[in-house]
Amino acid sequence: MLAREGVIDELAPVLTPAGEQRLARVDLPGYAVPDSDLMAGQRRLLNGRLHVAVEGSAYRLGPSEYRATIEHPQRVQAPAVSLEDNEAGGMRHALERPQEWSDVGMLVARLGSNLSSVSPAAVRALLRSVGLDEAALRRLH
Incomplete structure (x- = not known):
């Protein structure tokens, strides 16, 4: 094989x-x-x-x-x-694979240029407060 x-x-x-x-x-x-x-x-x-x-x-x-x-x-x-x-x-x-991005901060930063300075800790807190997880965030891409 x-x-x-x-x-x-x-x-x-x-x-x-x-x-x-x-x-x-x-x-x-x-x-x-x-x-x-x-x-x-x-x-x-x-x-x-x-x-x-x-x-x-x-x-x-x-x-x-x-x-x-x-x-x-x-x-x-x-x-x-x-x-x-x-x-x-x-x-x-088109060749990028957001489903493989491991950094939650990157997932948010790549949604808009004005989000690039948001810290990963702030992103996690925001996701918890609105009831979203990383999988839902990945689907936005």
Whole structure:
């Protein structure tokens, strides 16, 4: 029997611009743009292209105004990754797995840029006071 390779768990299916299905790493190596001071959820023109910050990294947005995507900054043949925006400053790319996030503070912070400074202890207290658990919070993503 073949042993399972851990690297397989870090891959997800994506479509290339030519419509071919490929596997990509969920952490999007090479897609982030270095030296950006964008805050979470913030969008800005950098070098003539629109960029957005998602979880501490800035990514170049694709040209479509109908479907937000993250493009690789150098490889035009690389798959574009869908970007989901909750219109409250919370963004995540389609390969992220909120069901695997272990930090309750991260679950709340990723709902909106204005929630990024809330401490995990305050999040837990808030969840208890409104009768929600981490599973319910994950479903919001």
